[in-house]
Amino acid sequence: MDEMFTSFVVTDDSGMKKVEYPNPKPPVVSNLFDMSRKDSLFGLLFFVLTILFTIFGLWGGFQAGFSAVALLGFVLMTIYFAGKNTKIRFFPFVCGILSCLVSLVFGVTSNGEVRFWSFVSVLMLSTVWFDSLVNSNPDKGDLGIIGRICRAIFKGSFGSMPKSLASLFASKGEKRVSVGKVMIGILCSMPVLFVVLPLLISSDAAFSGLASKITENMSLTIFQIIIGLMIAPFVLAYCFALKKIKAPEEKESSFKGIENTVVISFLSVLSLCYLTYLFSQLAYFFSAFSGFLPDDYSFTVAAYARRGFFEMxxxxxxxxxxxxxxxxxxRKKNNKICVASRILCLFIGIFTLVIISTALSKMILYIDSFGMTRLRITTSAFMVFLAIVFISIMFRLFMSKVRVLRTALVTAGIILVVLGTVNVNSVVAMYNYEAYKSKDLINIDVDTIAELGDEGIPYLVQLAGDSNSTVSAKSKRHLSDAIKYGYYEVDFELGKYFIRGKTYDDIGEYSIARSNAYEALDRYIEKNPSVFEPSWV
Known part of the structure; x- marks a missing residue:
């Protein structure tokens, strides 16, 4: 019998006969997310947000403008994900606060390493916070955090992209606003604007000036919008998947673990190797703490420090x-590994802390001999981070409630906030300048100061008047290059440079370090009118 019909046998006066009735239609299963007006509204806002990210982040140099966009995105997504039944938990809340604080780093420092890792940290910390707003079940251990972050990236941003876009642009449903129709309306308004705008421009001088400023870099703006629209689907897919797809329950694995005999044998061999190395290299390790190199050591201080770091x-x-x-x-008993494995892991952890502390002492020796650089500071901060992570994992050997990944995330966020707040580049420039002036450093590397970017400019201005002719000449050359090719728009006429304006005059490109650099350069230009002639003078 055809599956579309169901047959029944009925009896009447004429006897038995077969009657067929059509089956009810099976319910239509939608492949789209159940979208509301709130979803559609925030979908449009996320499109705008990615365009702002492109303008102020990718093209704005990740300055104060990006800090504002990051905070705006944090607020918008928090409002979108939060619901009536949302419960705020302590660790995700700390991650959310740290995410906001790290976002402010971009408006303070121009250090590339700090800003890169700050960007990564903001993504990870905010992901933990957003996940907690949607999923009421706390993650189970460090693997739970890793699983949720990976699921948000791969299953959300990549796996749900077609479904998210189709859901956003669909028009069915009473509570659904068709973003496609909104886009059609915007496109239909374009021909009208092409007629109205020229009339408004010709009718008023103020509006004409505003329009010319807006359209000055129209081709670049259009390109930035296109790039933003290409990034938007990933953000939309992440947001819709996180809110609409329920996280699967974390099931306990049936894997009982590797035999303890195998683990203990492996750790014993490794520990014996480390113990032998410690005994044979005592002079190599602990001579760094005394502040001088071993007499029979052939490497320079620089190679001594660098080699120690890479070993570490x-x-x-x-x-x-x-x-x-x-x-x-x-294999575990009562959620704990065996005592022998814990002791061997503890020894390996202590050995690693010795390696880290030795490498850090070498770096201090390096700084005392040749001064600071931004790489030496960020390297030292990384060593401190590693030491804290190892201390936490050593506690985890004996206390199952210790969460290593949580400790690592929070520690990384705090270190990045500190590095951004004190401004690594500014500290490096100030330390080297003060050490040079106090004769702690015989020479100062002017090129290193110039490489610090915005933070190095004020100290180059001071070194331009130094009594050492070599230092002064180098500083003036770097300042001249910064003025002509970096910070100002300069014309060369009749053997003289005329400054027409500042290169970085957009609010999105503002940072505290850049503002201080411009103040120092303006003073330097005013004191050297024979070389540079500002147009505003």
Whole structure:
């Protein structure tokens, strides 16, 4: 019988006969998200947000404008994800606060390393916060946090993109606003604007000036909008997937773990190797703490410090992975690994802390001998971060409630806030300048000061008047290049440079360091009118 019909046998006066009735239509299963007016409204806002990110982030140099966009995005997404039944938990709340604080770093410092890792930190910290607003179940351990972050990136931003876009532009449903129809309306308004705008421009001088300023870089603006629209689907997919798709329940694995005999044997061999290395290299390790190089050591101070750091980085990464895998894969009793494995992992952790402290002492020796650089400061901060993570993982060996990844996220956020607030580049420039003036440093590397960017400019201005002719000449050359090719729009006429205006005059490109640099350069230009002639003089 055809599946579209159901047959019944009925009896009447004429006897039995077969009657067929059509089956009811099966319910139509929609492949779209159930969208509301709120979803459609925030979908449009997310489009605008990605365009602002492109303008102030990718093209704005990640300055104060990006800080404003990041905070705006944080507020919008928090409002979108939060519901009546949302419960604020402590750790995600700390992550949310740190995300906002790290966002402010972009308006303070021009240090590339700090801003890059701040961007990564903002993404991870805010992801934890947004996930907590939607999912009421707290994550189970460090793997739970990793799983939710990876699910948001891969299953959300990539896996749900077609469904998210189709849901946003669909028009069915009483509570749904068709974004497609909104876009059609906007496109239909364009021909009218092409007629009205020229009339308004010709009728009023003020509006004409405003329009000319807006359309000055119209081609670049259109390109930025296109790039923003290309990024928007990833943001939309992440937001809709996180809000609409319920996170799967975390099931306990049936994997019982690796035999303790195998784990203990592996850790014993590694620990014996480390112990032998410690005994054979005592002079290499602990001579750094005395403040001078070993007499029989042939490397320079620079090579001594750099080699120590790279050794530390590789060993720390290997040991961190080993201890983490032991905690994850070894057989457990009462949620704890066996005592022998814990003791061996503790020794490996202590060995790693010795490596880190030795490398840090070498870096201090390096700084005392040759001064600060931004790389030396960020490297030292990374060592401190690694030490804290290893201390937490050593506690985790004996206390199962300790969360290593939580500690790492919070520690990274705090360190980045500190590095951004004190402004690494500014600290480096000030330290080297003061050490040079106080004769703690015999020479000062002017090129290093110039490489600091905005933060180095005020100190180059001061070094331009130094009694050392070499230092003064180098500083003046760097200042001249900064004025002619970086901070100002300059014309060359009749053997003289005429300054027409500032290169970075957009509010989105503002930062505290850049503002201080412009103040120092303006003073320098006024004191050297024979070389530079400002148009406003």
């Amino acid at each position: 980085s590789v060993i720390a990464a290997i040991n961190l992975l080993i201890i983490f895998l032991v905690l994850l894969l070894s």
